[in-house]
Amino acid sequence: MTGTIPQGELDESSFSITTEQRPGAIVVTYRGELELLSLAPARIALDEFLVEGVPALVVDLSALEFIDSIGLGLLVRAHKKAWVLRTPFILVCPKDGPAHRLLALTGLLQALRVHPTLEEALADLEA
Amino acid sequence: MSDPAQNGANRVQETSTPESPGGRDLGLVTRSALGGLLHDRREPVVLLVEDDPGDALLVEELVADCRPRMSLRWARSIEEAMAALQSEPVDCVLLDLHLPDAHGLDALEALREWTGGTAVVVLTGLAEEESGLAAVAAGAQDYLVKGRVDPEWLGRAIRYAVQRTQTEQSAAALQASQLRAEENARLERGLLPTPLLEGIDAPEIVARYHPGRAQSLLGGDFYDVVQLPDGTVEVLIGDVSGHGPDEAALGVALRIAWRTLVLSGISGTERLRRLDQILAAERAQDHTFATLTCVSLLADRRTAFIVRAGHPGVMVRSGSDVAWLEVPGGPALGILPDADWPRYELALPERGALVLFTDGLFEGRIAASGARLGEERLLAAARALGSLPGASFVDELIGHAQGLAEGFGGLDDDVAVLHVTWRQDR
Incomplete structure (x- = not known):
């Protein structure tokens, strides 16, 4: 299953979402800027999978150019929702990316399951 | 309440994703309000929602005789009306209360949910003045009884309805900005x-x-x-x-x-x-x-x-x-x-x-x-x-x-x- 949700009309920046079915997990990839303007489509994409029920949800942040505290709030929300639904929830975030800096600053690196590459995230799920 | 009306409303809701329905509504209100304010000098656009071709023809003739002029679009159902409203800003909707996909006040409700700030004037039959009054109570700006309308009356009803809607919107916007200023002052003291x-x-x-x-x-x-x-x-x-x-x-x-x-x-x-x-x-x-x-x-x-x-x-x-x-x-x-x-x-x-x-x-x-x-x-x-x-x-x-x-x-x-x-x- 692959799909793209285009950026909203108001969004000057680029933001897009792709989703991909991998063995044992749905991988949602965010590209561009995850902030107030991209919040609604980004949230809906995750909510749909969580509510539908998936074996595991991986959110790939390696193509993000920017994320702010609103974007971070979305990840915290999804993490809590996934925890309630007992759906494994893993972030992919390379150490040199913009998201990593904010995850480290706010202490979310300790709170969430984060891997530097998609392969490592999927391997963690299999283990 | 008829099922087609429900389907129509649901379909519209679906097209508003991925943005929240609330966000989309706001956009429409703004757009139609701007349409009214920025294009005061152009001919107002009136959308007739009427399934009966005979009645539609009568309205078309009335509109053709209206001075100042206005331009008319015709939709045969709520579904068509929503498509038309999406394609261009409309100043006023003339709504028949007997449509194939929505009946009575359901039609009005479905339309208002979608148009937000567009003026709506309801068309009723000769024996239905009461439903016209009910429509006004439910948010329509006015009602007209088919067969008892002349071009001048129709033109005036539409112009007044558009004016009233714009005035209401400006008043609501003003009140909202005053409330916001008060709220900010309160938050400022707190934060x-x-x-x-x-x-x-x-x-x-x-x-x-x-x-x-x-x-x-x-x-x-x-x-x-x-x-x-x-x-x-x-x-x-x-x-x-x-x-x-x-x-x-x-x-x-x-x-x-x-x-x-x-x-x-x-x-x-x-x-x-x-x-x-x-x-x-x-x-x-x-x-x-x-x-x-x-x-x-x-x-x-x-x-x-x-x-x-x-x-x-x-x-x-x-x-x-x-x-x-x-x-x-x-x-x-x-x-x-x-x-x-x-x-x-x-x-x-x-x-x-x-x-x-x-x-x-x-x-x-x-x-x-x-x-x-x-x-x-x-x-x-x-x-x-x-x-x-x-x-x-x-x-x-x-x-x-x-x-x-x-x-x-x-x-x-x-x-x-x-x-x-x-x-x-x-």
């Missing part, structure tokens, strides 16, 4: 208090709050300064994730809780633990978190203790030098159960200042590519301003960040900056 400073060794405080997007409510940035009887000065800066009335209210709650804990003599890590509990208890949604930094300037002004909870670093000014200091800290409040927040001890230069701020200061977009100011460029800018006294330093720094973001939508987020200057007394 941005007067420092509690007493005694001769009180540091000099410069506090600034620069609201983000115009016309919006204050976000959840907050600060506070309290001087204790022993001369210690306690300083706080913080930021609730998100931007809205709930976040602002939580910011107020956290600041007052912090002040209470300070005045009750609770310090360091323990104060953060209590704030964490308060945030968990007071937040409206369980994913809301807050970042903050607390600084205690001891009475001799030789030492400061800093506790950082997920918040960006601070700047330390000494002479004309500015350094970035991100002390080891704990997570943002509201994220981890049983978190810990270490206390960092900083030896203070004899004369100097600490600059505390929220991330809005360096997250403004400064290039079309989407590049942000960032911490490094902010520090470079601060160093260039290093010789300025407190107030000008802060104002120039915010001005710099704002100036760079100007061409790219301005600073999105609220910015709070607190500049604390001390001098060692002996």
Whole structure:
């Protein structure tokens, strides 16, 4: 299953979402800027999978150019929702990316399951 | 209530994803209001929703004879009407109450849900004046009885309906902006208090709050300064994730809780633990978190203790030098159960200042590519301003960040900056 949700009309920046079915997990990839303007489509994409029920949800942040505290709030929300639904929830975030800096600053690196590459995230799920 | 009407409404809802239906509605209201205000001199566009071709022809002839002129579009069902409303701004809808996919007031309700601010005039049959009155009670601007209308009457009814709708919208917008101003004034008192400073060794405080997007409510940035009887000065800066009335209210709650804990003599890590509990208890949604930094300037002004909870670093000014200091800290409040927040001890230069701020200061977009100011460029800018006294330093720094973001939508987020200057007394 692959799909793209285009950026909203108001969004000057680029933001897009792709989703991909991998063995044992749905991988949602965010590209561009995850902030107030991209919040609604980004949230809906995750909510749909969580509510539908998936074996595991991986959110790939390696193509993000920017994320702010609103974007971070979305990840915290999804993490809590996934925890309630007992759906494994893993972030992919390379150490040199913009998201990593904010995850480290706010202490979310300790709170969430984060891997530097998609392969490592999927391997963690299999283990 | 007929099923097709339901289907029609549902279908429309679906097309409004991925944005929230609320967001889409707002867009339409704005667009149609603008359509009315900006194009006053063009012919008003009237959308007739009528399934009977004979009746439609009669209305078409009436409209053709109307002076001033207006242009008519025709839709045979609610579904067609919604498609037409999407393709161009419409000033007034002439709505028949007997349609294949919606009947009576259901048709009006379905349409109003979709059009928001467009004027609606209902068409009724000769024996149905009562349903016309019911439609007006349910939000239509007027009703006309088929067969009893002449061109002048029709034209006047439409023009009045459009005028009334525009007036109502301007009044509603005015009231909303007044309410917002009052709400902001109230939040300002809560989020941005007067420092509690007493005694001769009180540091000099410069506090600034620069609201983000115009016309919006204050976000959840907050600060506070309290001087204790022993001369210690306690300083706080913080930021609730998100931007809205709930976040602002939580910011107020956290600041007052912090002040209470300070005045009750609770310090360091323990104060953060209590704030964490308060945030968990007071937040409206369980994913809301807050970042903050607390600084205690001891009475001799030789030492400061800093506790950082997920918040960006601070700047330390000494002479004309500015350094970035991100002390080891704990997570943002509201994220981890049983978190810990270490206390960092900083030896203070004899004369100097600490600059505390929220991330809005360096997250403004400064290039079309989407590049942000960032911490490094902010520090470079601060160093260039290093010789300025407190107030000008802060104002120039915010001005710099704002100036760079100007061409790219301005600073999105609220910015709070607190500049604390001390001098060692002996």
